[in-house]
Amino acid sequence: MMNRAEFDSILDALMPDIIRDRRHLHRHPELSGEEKQTSAWLADRCRELGLEVRERIGGYGILAKMHVGHALPWLALRADMDALPVEDQSGTDYASLFPQRAHACGHDAHSAMLLGAARVLSRYRHNLPCNVAFIFQPAEETCSGAAAMLADQVFSDFKPQHIFAFHVYPQLPAGSLGIREGIMCAAADLFEVHVQGRGGHAARPHEATDVILIASHMIQALHHIIGRRVDPLAPAVLTIGQIRGGFAANVIPDHVSFSGTVRTLHPDAHETIRHQMIHIIRQTAEAWGATASFTLHQACPVLRNDVACARASREIFASWLPEAPLVELDEPSMGGEDFSEFLRHVPGCLFRLGTGSSPATRYPLHHPSFNIDEQAMKHGIGAMAALALGYERLQQAL
Known part of the structure; x- marks a missing residue:
């Protein structure tokens, strides 16, 4: 088994390749469900590393397995790989080659780091205390890829004892590792509302049913739910992200739709919001002579980090990466993360990797100018690999 100095030397030697890989992925982003290339x-x-590769799992998902010994337990490491439908405004020489497609959430870095961890561990595969499964997941941004991979039997011929993932985080110092026990991310719901009325001439609104005006009343009322119907001690967020309707400036359209997300940490808040949304949408439409349909479905459940796994991982990181600052995260994120689907079946954790070191690397996730301090990936790769190298500590936590 390698010592810490050798481990650090290997990470340093791999960094040029990891940065090259990340930039290749950054130049060629693909949206959720379209990650073919x-x-x-x-x-x-992965095949170049001698891993056993299975493709097309739940869409374009990949399972790459490193067999060490039949009697050994399995550790799973997961990275997402889809991009966002935004314009890349990072201004780098490796910016996206495609309009309205960008890795503005760091999934290029996640995939490059997981590949880097596979490179590190492949050098010592015969001395590892566990088998390792590397999972490259599609469609995280639509909160559908993890569930699709599970439905497609990603664990059909083995069952991992633990599973872990990392997400870049520009609000933390570059190279730091963010850890939290218990709830890490909110449950996220997607909703859509369709309002149907009667179209007409803009000069004769009394002969029409103005669905745009009706939708605006709905949106205003929906935003009051959080402040006036939800317990202030139960965090919740409702956001409208899309409005679609209208054909011309002088035409009142006959239909309009809008969609958004609801994020909660507590089931009671979720139920209150759902009930109030149904009431507001139905009553507002009826009051103005329109009809409306409303759909809401859970995109991903609350993400809960296993407490024992978090504590054991903290010890592993301190042992193998003593130079990486460990940051205790005081609050959960209201962002949704479908890694929670895996954690429904296997104990594990999602960690944050700090990537902010300058104004250029502190843009928030999903911002068109989002970018990372690439040197931070060294600690991301190291942390992933350390979970395998120090796996005995995780076994003790079971």
């Missing part, structure tokens, strides 16, 4: 490229890199 990304998946094929990552699968080829």
